[in-house]
Amino acid sequence: MEMNKSFEIAKSWFVLAQILIILAGFSFTSAGISWSLATSNLNSGVNLVVDASTKSCDNICNLTAYQNLTGNVLSYYAEMTMGNLDLWKYLIDLGLLLTIFSILCWLRGKYLLHRI
Numbered sequence: 222m223e224m225n226k227s228f229e230i231a232k233s234w235f236v237l238a239q240i241l242i243i244l245a246g247f248s249f250t251s252a253g254i255s256w257s258l259a260t261s262n263l264n265s266g267v268n269l270v271v272d273a274s275t276k277s278c279d280n281i282c283n284l285t286a287y288q289n290l291t292g293n294v295l296s297y298y299a300e301m302t303m304g305n306l307d308l309w310k311y312l313i314d315l316g317l318l319l320t321i322f323s324i325l326c327w328l329r330g331k332y333l334l335h336r337i
Contacts, residue, residue, distance in 0.1 A: 227337050234330030241323035248316035252309050259305035262298050 224337055227333065231330045231333035231337070234326050234333060238323045238326035238330060241319050241326060245316045245319035245323060248312050248319060252312035252316060255305050255309040255312060259302050259309065262302045262305065265298070
């Protein structure tokens, strides 16, 4: 009876390790999506600035308007990109922590299993 209870406890540690590694996988996937959004924001911001520069280069009087537009567009996209990159960093950190805890739970389950 005691061995069956010890086996169930060790098995529960393995199940916890599996749940944590699945959550780490979701975290890493979300980090990849966040990274993709950040690079997409950078690409679209650069395209807008290039389009605005080609339109305003026709008339030299529009130089200050071009500078204002460029500054506004770049600051907007920088805010969007920094938000996505901060989210990316937090999700990578969370995924790494969950992976480490999963390994620790797996080792604990393996230790309890070998004690039986």
